[in-house]
Amino acid sequence: MKAKRYQTTFRQIMAGAITVIFGLPLYLALVNVFKTEEQITRYPVALPAPFTLDNLYKVITRPDNLLFEGLKTSLIVTVATVIIVVFFASTLGYYIARHPRSRYLQALLLIFIAGMMVPTQVTIVPVARLLSWFGLMGTLQGMILFQTGGGLLSFAVFVYSGFVKSIPRELDESAMIDGAGRFTLFWRIIFPLMRPATATVAIFLTLWTWNEFLIPLIILGPGKGITITTGIFTAVDNLNINYGGAFALMFLSALPLLAFFFLLQKEFIAGLTGGSLKG
Secondary structure (H helix, E strand, O other), X not given: OHHHHHHHHHHHHHXXXXXXXXXXXXXXXXXXXXXOHHHHHHOOOOOOOOXXXXXXXXXXXXXXXXXXXXXXXXXXXHHHHHHHHHHHHHXXXXXXXXXXXXXXXXXXXXXXXXXXXXXXXXXXXXXXXXXXHOOOOOOHHHHHHHXXXXXXXXXXXXXXXXXXXXXXXXXXXXXXXXXXXXXXXXXXXXXXHOHHHHHHHHHHHHHHHHHXXXXXXXXXXXXXXXXHHHHHHHHHHHOOOOHHHHHHHHHHHHHHHHHHHHHHHHHHHHHHHHOOOOO
């Protein structure tokens, strides 16, 4: 009994320590948004006293529209990337899952899984050279192609192929007997059932694309447009460590992600567990 009690206490202490480690940066980022510069430097952990919105106002009213330009560019890239990846990954994942005896398709799935293990830093230089040959460096099209062709597509195919295994094959056969073609079968019957998987893929892709820093920094380059992450980098550099402005910019840039997650959180949880029902 004592051993179990000590084990439980140890787990609680470890859980509390991990919570503090991951929660403290979030707490500091949140409370320091509403402080003056003097309060941030002297009392970074304390609650705002007095409470101020000056940091948010200064970021929103910047003459260069850094916040809104960054949000616009990030939104365009993220939405385009998610739509393209969901389209190709859902169809390919469905086809692979419905042909489990095909060695070629299973080998293709293994290639996609292996692609998830390759860091972006390894591929960014050769891909950047390819984009340069086609005149796509410094363009949003080039950046979107880079995002869709990387590990994001591999991850999405893996999720969809696993989730489709939980959808009975008899559903396909019944629809085909009723006269449904392949196009109708997938887009009107199967794809709506894949909504939890789509929500999971969309949330992860949105998070990764929105927070990406290295790719837009290299692909877009200086003066070619900014995303919200490169905008924060530029602002922090130009503000000479204006902590209030930096915290405010980070706070505002995270709001769209939080809203998107809370909107799809139920489907997200279902999508994480759906692929384990079969196969």
